Structures are given as structure tokens and as C-alpha cells.
Amino acid sequence: MSKKSQTTGLPKANKPAPKAAGQPSAPSARQPRLLRETQTKAERDAQIQRILVLVTGAVLGITAIILIAALVFDQLIIPNQAVARVNGETITVSEFERRVRMERFFISSQINAAINQYRAFGFDDATINQQLFSQPPFSTYINELNIPDQLGNRVINTMVDDEVVRQELAQRGITVDQDAVQKQINRFFGYDPEAGLFTPTPTVTPTTSPTPFVSPTPSPTPTETPIPTATPTSEATPTQAPTEFPTATPTNTPDATQRADDFNRNRTDYYSTLRSNASVSDADINAYFETLAMREALRDAITADLPRTTPFVNVRHILVGSEEEANQALAALNAGESFAALAAAISTDESNKDRGGDLGWAPPSNYVEEFAAAVTDAEIGAIIGPIQTEFGWHIIQVRGREDREM
Template sequence: MAKKGRTTIPVVNRRALSRREREQRYQRWLYIGAGIVAALILGVIGFGLIQYLVIAPAAPVATVNGVAIRTDTYQRYVQYQRYQLNSYLKQIDQQLALLDPNDQSQQFLTSYLQQQRNQILSEISNLSTTAPLENLIDNELIRQEAKRRGITVTPEEVQTEIEHNFNYYRVPPTPVPTPTTGPTWTPEPTPTGAPTATPTPSPTPTVGTPTPTATPGPTDTPEPTATPVTEEGFKSMYNSYLQDVKKNAGLSEADVRDLVTVQLLRTKLQEAMGAEVPTTAEQIHARHILVDSEDAAKAALDRIQKGEDFAKVAQEVSTDTATKDKGGDLGWFPRGQMEQAFEDAAFALKPGQVSGVVQTSAGYHIIKVEEYAADRPLDESILALKRSSALDDWLQKRRADVKVVQRFWSSDKVPKAVTEPIPS
């Protein structure tokens, strides 16, 4: 009988088994290492995305009483300003294209529009500075102060303001404006120096013409009045506008309405602060002589000290055409209206006294105080100036207070689109 076959079990050489285990272990370590490297790469990429999409945009570019102004808010605002200024520039260029530079009758308007164009170009260049951030700081200061005072703006007021900016009136205004061009809306005060709501310096006359009234600017050119539009026309233009600001600046309708809200709060806060301005103040009634050189000032002072009438000398030698014919009479004025050196010298004098030579940016002065009043009613023009500058003066002080405002701005936070060449 044949023997049953035996099952042969292969015998693995220990040396071979050891080699296979080492290879398998090596492969496991390779897989683990590759997994770790991949995880690290994904982690770095993920952190970079989080940094770019979440952390950096949320980082404050400034804080106002602890309230952060986010970087992405600042960047959208700057892009919005560039969009607005580009729109202004395009409108001015269109108007200039319709004018004949060789037509004498159009030269004044051409010059005026060119000045406006240059101003806008200057404002565009300011977008790469801290100017837009200062506007946002002002906006936050206004919000906080309005809240403290209980000043509010209703959604209905915002809606009405938007409608009026697009020249849509539910109740037509009287008289009805003369039809000419379509409206262009700016939900911020017209930019001056830095775009929008840029604080205007206190209206302090230059001592070269030291009169307490405001120095007149260029003669206003009448602006064409837009035709009132229908409700359907308003909705169409408003929707188109929202699409434009969304595309060019990333602003939502809520952002737009917030800009309008701040604009209305600014107006109400300005009125409230203006009403608080004192109507009386310490004042002096003074005269002055202005000349170009120290030697000329000393010569005028020598004549006065020898007994010549101050007003007569002023009429003969003063270069201040606004007061020369009046014997250098400046009228009554309070502190804060003249250059500091002039003010300090004038308010240090008693009635009848004459100063020494006082130097300012305008030249060299001799000052005589005629009268003094510790608490005199302010001239209406000065009172109006003080009321109009009350909010700006307050904002200027608050912005400068490091306990109130902290800034973290750097040039790398400026949106790249803003630094692109200005369109021709």
C-alpha cells in the first residue's frame, strides 16, 4: 500500500524573515513620514489661507476707545473712495471735452474745472496715505459720541437721504429744479484734501490779512441742477449704483446705508455741538501795521514811539490791503483767530499800548490795542465760523489723544488696486 503524501511546509530562513520584516518596517516608516510631510504641507497651506482669509482681514488697522476698525473694512473703504474719485474725474473730463480752450468766454469755467481735476488727482494720491483711515476714525468717533448724546438716525431718514441724493422726492421740492444733467451720488461729504469727511482746519485767518471774517475762497460756479426722477427711475439708478460699488469696492447695501447713517449723524452732531458754542468771549479791538522786513517794522515803530499817529503810519506803510485804508483797524476779535505769535503779543497788551516787532508767516507786525472786553458778544460771522468748526475741532482733539485712538496702519495694508495708475 502506497504511503500517503506528506504536506510540505516551507521553512523560512530566519535571515530571510528578518530581511522581510526590515523591509516592511521601512515601508511603514516611509508611509508615516510621507503622511507627516503631507500633513505639515496641508497645515502650512491651511494656516496661510486662514491668515489671508480670516486673521489678516480681521486684524485692526486702528482702535477707537477699544472698538476695532478692521483691515478689510479699511480696504473696502479705500477702494470705494478710489471708485468715487474716478467717477468724479471722468465727469470733469467729459465737461472739459465739451469746452473750447481757445474760447475766452469759457476760460473761467475751464480753469475752474481744471483746478477741480487737480484737486481730485491729489486726493487719489492721498489714498495711499493714512488719510482714509483718519476718515474712518472720525466716523467711529462720531458714532460713539452720537450714541453717548442719544442722537440717532432712523432707517426712514437714511432712505429719504438716499432718495434725495438720487434726486427722487416723494413730495416734489419747491421750486422745482431746472432740468439739466443726471445725478451723481456721494454718500459722504464731498472730499477736500483727503477723501470724504476730511476734517477741515479751524477757520483761522492768516495774519497777513488779519480780519476776523473768513477768507473767501474761489467764486462758486453754479452747478447744474438735476431733474427730479420718478420712483422707477430712482430704483433703477440705485440698483445700478449698488452693483457698481459691489463690483468696484466690495460694498454691500448695508455698507452703503452705514455710510449714509454716519453722514446724517455727522450733521446732527455738528448742529448739537454748534449750539453749545459760547456766544461771548474775551476780545480785543486792535490795529496793526504789516511790512515785509524787520527793518521796515523797526522804522514804523520808531515813528510811532516819537509820537506819530498809529493809524496814519499804518495808512502810509502797511502792506495789508484789507486794513491799510482803515488805519490798520482789525476790529474786535477773540482768541483763536490769528496766528499764535500775533495773538500772544496782542492779548498781552493793555488798551493804548503798542507792541514791539512781531514776526509771523505773513511778515512783521506792529500791534496796538484800542479796547479790551473780558466777555463781549461775538460777531455773527465769527460765531458762525466757531459753530461750523465745533465738530472738526472736537474731532481733531480726540484723534490726537493716544488714550482714545491707537493706529496700526502700514503701507502694506493699502489695497493694490488703489496704487494702480490713474485712468486716462
Template sequence: MAKNPSPSVTTKKHLARIEKERQQTRYLVAGVTAIFVLVFALIAYGILDQKVFQYQRVVAQVGNEKITVREFQTETRFARFLLVRQYEQITSNPFLAQFYGQQIQQIETQLADPTNIGKRVLDQMIEDLLVAQEAKARGITVSDEEVEKGLQEAFGFYANGTPTPAPTSTPFVTATLNPTQEAWLPPTPTDTPTPTAEPATSTPTLTPTAVTPTPGGPTPTPEASPTPLPTPTEFTLEGYKTELGTFLSTIKALGYDEAHLRKYIYYSLLRKKVYDAITADVPTEGEKIWARHILVDTEEEAKQVIDRLNKGEDFAKLASEVSKDTGSKDRGGDLGWFTKGVMVSEFENAAFALNIGQISQPVKSQFGYHIIQLLGKQVLPLTDNELNNAKQSRWNEWLTQAKASDQVKTFDIWQTVVPTDPAVTPYAGQ
């Protein structure tokens, strides 16, 4: 009978060595696992950062409302799309391209400067949030029905028929001129001074300082003026839906969908209501003056003109002879009636400070030296253009104050994420 092998004796030292080897194996496995987990986490984070996180970063903030990279890029691409669309509509028609060459170049210049477009879009988005806050404070709302109607009309569909254009204001009548004022009229027979918001001059003598706004309120995009949507035409509800569907398919690649489009219309309507509320108490009449002037290059020439006037020479004839303002010299230097905020400040301050009939000393402006005579001063109704300018000025003041508040913050990151698409192929016909 064979003997059973005697069991080996396991010493404490041997057991300790085995345990040490097991522990080393566990450490190695844990380390390799940790490395794999870390690598996977870094890859996953990189993917998430590219796909999610970077788009959630904030480019601007108004109070608690944040504007993210994704929102900013989407709106900027849409703004570029509108410019590209306008560009292609012009350049696709040789007849239009022939007459809109300057506009073609302007659009190309704008598209070549992504930062400029991005800045305008970001400013607009900030203004939209400020408008929304003001609307909430004033209890102003825009209903879904109003948005739907606005969207339909943007495509030229009017459910109740094309609206009748609003009548323009009736020209005001100035006070009856006294014999002295009648004598001041230019040589060409004129019943009354023509009411005008600015001098009709071919030279930039008295460039208006106010920006003429779009009647009825500011537009969503103040600089570039492309048509946001297809050119309005009268058609049916079915036609409107077809046009809308086609347009939505076109802008889908931009990440712009119907919700974005309705939001675009919503803010446009809301801005119009807030604009009307803020400018509701702008006076519809104001002090106006009727003046004429003679413009020369140097102060010495101006003094010579004043000396000739003091010796009895006729102002209108002298203006026709020596004034460099080709737009008014043939009317005896007559500038008509105008209100404040229209002429350059040096001219305006001097003219409004005169008494009726008084002739100024030489007034220097960027255009030369003016000799001004005040012919009339009275409170008169504002023209449509003057009233719009006054309202726009009030609106701009409100926006400036709102943007200057502590609740508005802009972060420089926006400059690094401005999209450069879509783009256009430069027009070869220039």
C-alpha cells in the first residue's frame, strides 16, 4: 500500500509572501482600472464640453436672465442668414445689382466682420430682455394670437384683408406773417415758409444730429436692414402655410425653428408696445424757429458779410452771391422752420438765442462760418419726422439708462464664439 504524501508545512513567512503578492495584484488592478476610468472620464468630458457644456456658458446676463453661447450663436447665424438672403436677392437680378452696388458692398463688408454682427446681435438680445422686464413692470403683454397674426403678416397674409395705410398728418399752418417778415422772404414769391425738418441743401452744411427712426417704433435690428421674412404678397391661408413651411425648412440648418421664429415676432411686438408706452407723453408740438443764413469759409469773410449787411445790403441777395451753401443760397439762405435737435449744435444754440430780426455774429461750425438771421419763432405742431425723432430720442435715453444698470453684464467670451456662417460668394459683377 502506497504511502500518502505528507502535507507541506506552510510557514508564517510563506503566508505573508502570498498575501503581499495578492495585495500587489489588487493595487495593480485598481490602478489600471483608475487609469481607464480617468481616460474615459476625460474623453466623456471632452465630448460633453464640445456638445453641451460650452454651449451653456454665459455670454451676457440681465438680472437673473442669462444668454448662453447656444442662444447667441443661433441668433447670430439667423442675422447673418437675413443678410445673405438679401444679398442673394439683389445679386440674382442683374437689374437690381446694377442699382444697388453700394448696398452689395455694404453687406459684404458686414459679413466679413463677424464680431461687428455678433456685437449688434448681443446688444439686441440684451435689449429684448430689458424690454421684457419693462413690459412686466408695466403690465404689458403680447398674446399668442397677436404673435400668430404678426407671423402671418410678416409673410404677407392678412386674414381680414390688406390694411389701409394710415393717413399722414395734415401740414400745419404758420402764423400770419407781419409786413417785416414778408419783406424778409427770398426773391422767389412764396406764400409761407415751407415747413421742413431740415434744410434742403445739397451740401452737408447743417447735418441733422438725430437719427430718423422707423415710423411707429424701433426695428429689432437697427443697423442691417434686410427683410426678415419673404417679401409680402397677398395670398391665401394655404399659401401662407406653404411659405412658412418652406422658410422653416430653409432655416432648420441654422438651428432656428418655428419656436425661435415666434419668439422673434414676440419680441418685435413687445418692443413696439413698450416703445409706445415710454414715448406716449412726448410732446406733439414744440418751439420752432424760422431762420436764414449765409455760410462762408473764414471768419474774416463772415465779418465782411456782416459789415455789408450793416451798410444796408439785402440779406437774400448777399446769400445768393457769397454763401457756399448751395442748397439754400438760391432761396436767399432761407432754411424754413425747424425745431431743436435738427441742426448742428453750434448753429442751433446761436439761432435759438436770437431775437426775431436779429443777425448773429459769425458762428463757427464744422462747415465754416455762419451769419444767421432769425425770422420767426413760435410753438408749432411737430411734423411726423420731427415727432418720430423726438420719440426715438426718448427711447434711446431709456435704453442707455437701462443698459447702464448693474443688472446688465456682458462677458468677453462672446467674442471667441461668434459664428462666421452662413457666408456668401462675393458678387462677380461688381
């Protein structure tokens, strides 16, 4: 007996139609996926090559980005960073580095010049090193070259001071023109455009001194000085005169054009060397001289109401140990004795007795109080004394007096 088909309350699914004989069956959904086709070795190598190219390109791209970022940071960001700020004004890293390189060049040049000068005097290298390492400012320069922080601290302090000066000038309404900058450049190279144009000025000082060597009795001195006019001296003068005068003329009388040409050549050579050694421009070099001009302008403004000159005196003296010796020396001078000969014979001041007691030009303030008071009030040419100081007893003659710029 046949079984009843089981029924549910759900609709019956449609049964698939019976397949016709000979009709191919549809592929089952659960049929396994076909295996990937096998690649050839050439195709695999090409694929690996493409991956390597992509990876290499990515690495190079990242490296390029890093290098560009580092270059931008090093060339644009760091140079514009602030080393110091002065009332809102920034001193940048690039300005600081250029100034350090210039200062390093300046002090190296001064050290080399000192070495050449010592060698010209016959010093050996050991002695030169000893002198340089123990004698300021060269000892300081050498330390700055060997200790970068020391040079850097000095430079940054100087640059801060320069900015303070610049701001102070701006507040005072003072400007520094190109002529003031050029004056500093001329001074640096030892060039005076007006040198030699005013020939009478060197003869001003001798006019006061030759007349009053021995003021009370001028007659004995002329009688002793003509002794060199004897025949031996007259024979010596023709041999010396032709040799000295022609050699002195070319060296001491360069005209203004020649001196200007020498100055321009020296400046051009120096600027060229400084540019190549310190990697700076002409604008950087001129800016340095501008700071010197600004400092001088501010100094002049601050000291405008102060005296700009101070008196200088040209003095010679004879120093002895007692008042009695001083009076004897004074009597001998009044009797016509040569001041220079007497100073060489009896003065106890070893520093100048061989120069006839000549102390040269100096402000009275350089001397002790009693000596300064005597030379300040003394009549030019008069022999005064005895003057007592802590050093002994002085016989003094003031040979000239003038005001000089401080």
C-alpha cells in the first residue's frame, strides 16, 4: 500500500520539469571553483619587477620629500629664527652667522699681521707664540678662535648693543649718511683724503718750541750749536744730502690721485678676500661700517655739550734726589748749560734721561698732582722748579701747549 505524501500548511514548491532525454544538465551552484591558471616565469618576474619599481619610487619620493623639507627648514626657517630680540626688533640666525664669520676673519687677520711683524723683528716661532698667548688682545682673539661659544657670545652682545644704538638714534631723529660710513671705511684702511693738503699744520708745533729752549740766556746756546758747521761736518753733508733727499721724495710725497688709487686698490682686494673667506656680501661689509658710524654719531650726540678737547703739554724735566741738587741744576741752566746734556748727566729718571728728559706730548692729568699743576700754569719756554713730588725734585720746562681732540 502506498504511503501518503506528507503535507504541511505551506505551498508546495514547484518541482523541476523532467529533463528531456539527451539535454545537458545545468551546472550545479555548489560545483567547485576552477583552479587559477599557472603563470609563466617571465610573467612572475615582470610582476615582481613592477612591485620593486613601485616600492623604489615610493621610497625615493619619501626621501625627496624629507630632503626638501630639511632644505626648506635649513635655508628658510632656521635663518629667520630669532637669536635675540631688542624692543621687538629681531636679530636673526643668518645675520648672526654672517657677523660671526666676519669677526672671525677680522681677528685672524690681526693675528697674522702681528705674527708677520714679530717675524720682521727676528722673533722665532716659540717666542711669537709666547707673546701672542700672553699679550692682550691677541690672547683673547686666540681664545675666541678656539672656543666658538666665546666668540659667539661677544658677537651677539655686540649686535644687541648695535641695535640699541640704532633705536636710540631713531628716537633722537639722527640719521647716518653715506659720508659717515665712508669716513669709517677710510679710517679702517688708514686713508685720509685731505692728508697733505694742509702743509702748514705740521709746522705749528715747532714754532713755539725752538725759541724758548733756554729763555733767560739765549746767547750761550747759539754759540754752541754752530759747532757742527766745521769742515768735517760740511764734508759729511754733501754725501748724505744727495742720498737722503731723493729717496725721501718719492715715498713721502704721493699726490692725492695716487693715494686715492692705493686706497681703492687696497679696499677692493680686502673686500674680495673677505667675501670669499667669510661668505658675505659687500652689503654685509658696509653694514658693519655703518654700525661703527652709528656708534660715533650717538657718542657725538651724547657728548655734544661736553668739552671735545683737552689740553696737552710738551714737557721735559730733570729729576734729582734733593732740593739742593735741583737748585744747582737750575743755576746751571740759567747760566747757559744745555738742558738735554744736563738731563743726560744727572737726571735719575732712566726712562727719558737719554732723550734729554723729554716726556713728549701728554695731558697734564697724566702726571702726579704737583707736576700737573706746575706744567698747567707754567709759561711756555720758562724753566721752573724745583717742584717736589713723590719721585723727587724736578726742574721742568714746558716747550709747548695746545688743545687736542679727545
